Amino acid sequence: MTASVYRPQTEHYERRSVTAAKRLLIVYAHPDDEAFGNAGIILAARAAGHEVHYICATRGECGTVDEHFLAEHADVRALRTAEQIAAAEALDLGAVHFLNYRDSNMPGTPDNQHPEALVIAPLADVAERVASIIDAFQPQYLITFPPYGGYGHPDHIAIHHATLAALAQATWQVPQVYYSTFSTTLLRIIITGMRILGKNPRAFGRNGDIDVVRVAEEATPITTIVDTRHVIPAKIAAWKCHASQGGGMTRVPRFLWGWFYGSETLTQVTPAPIGGRTTLRFDA
Numbered sequence: 001m002t003a004s005v006y007r008p009q010t011e012h013y014e015r016r017s018v019t020a021a022k023r024l025l026i027v028y029a030h031p032d033d034e035a036f037g038n039a040g041i042i043l044a045a046r047a048a049g050h051e052v053h054y055i056c057a058t059r060g061e062c063g064t065v066d067e068h069f070l071a072e073h074a075d076v077r078a079l080r081t082a083e084q085i086a087a088a089e090a091l092d093l094g095a096v097h098f099l100n101y102r103d104s105n106m107p108g109t110p111d112n113q114h115p116e117a118l119v120i121a122p123l124a125d126v127a128e129r130v131a132s133i134i135d136a137f138q139p140q141y142l143i144t145f146p147p148y149g150g151y152g153h154p155d156h157i158a159i160h161h162a163t164l165a166a167l168a169q170a171t172w173q174v175p176q177v178y179y180s181t182f183s184t185t186l187l188r189i190i191i192t193g194m195r196i197l198g199k200n201p202r203a204f205g206r207n208g209d210i211d212v213v214r215v216a217e218e219a220t221p222i223t224t225i226v227d228t229r230h231v232i233p234a235k236i237a238a239w240k241c242h243a244s245q246g247g248g249m250t251r252v253p254r255f256l257w258g259w260f261y262g263s264e265t266l267t268q269v270t271p272a273p274i275g276g277r278t279t280l281r282f283d284a
């Protein structure tokens with residue numbers, strides 16, 4: 001007997017109905033991906049009158065959290081769902097669409113094999129569900145992960161592939177598609193610094209499971225810059241909603257905020273970029 005395929009229902013957490021003429025859809029894997037990756041872009045789009053929806057594939061069940069965050073929540077799933085709802089308020093998202101797969105955790109963990117894990121789900125199932133939201137929302141802009149998913153998280157890579165498949169099969173053709181990306185300048189400094197200190201940059205982070213060398217190698221090129229200087233305090237407030245994932249730890253002194261937080265970067269996918277870097281102005 002083969003185990004039946006897990007086919008969860010999408011839960012639509014809607015804050016208002018869609019009336020805006022311009023719409024941005026963000027498609028990521030976990031509660032916090034939207035804020036840590038693109039809080040500034042979401043807020044800049046909102047400030048320019050766009051409606052913004054977030055498709056969140058899992059509830060972040062495998063996130064590492066300090067015990068005290070669980071005091072008022074049944075488990076990590078409930079905690080991170082509450083954090084995502086709070087972030088939706090802070091980012092003024094019109095809706096969060098939870099696909100309700102389970103967080104697959106980093107490679108080599110037993111969570112990879114959980115029958116409800118996003119990485120176990122048939123790609124066609126996930127793609128079909130993303131496509132139906134694309135057709136209902138009809139966004140002009142869509143942002144998702146690049147092929148390596150930023151730092152190689154299996155869920156980031158899975159939602160990348162599912163989103164590309166969804167874009168190909170949706171009736172609504174999204175005019176502008178982007179991947180999130182980042183400057184590798186700081187990463188290269190960290191790699192050099194770790195090597196000087198005799199540390200392994202291929203085993204970085206709290207759990208030693210992030211290969212910073214590969215992260216730098218796999219980063220897709222910056223084609224597009226979004227000015228987020230006007231939304232920095234709101235961006236930091238959105239990060240703080242994901243406190244269990246370190247969102248409250250803003251140690252950059254205020255006079256450097258503009259340098260660190262004043263822009264966010266993307267890789268343009270559709271239409272194909274024409275070379276050089278352009279500025280995406282949502283109010284244009």
Ligand SMILES: [Zn+2]
Nearest residue numbers: 029030033153
């Ligand atoms: Zn994530």
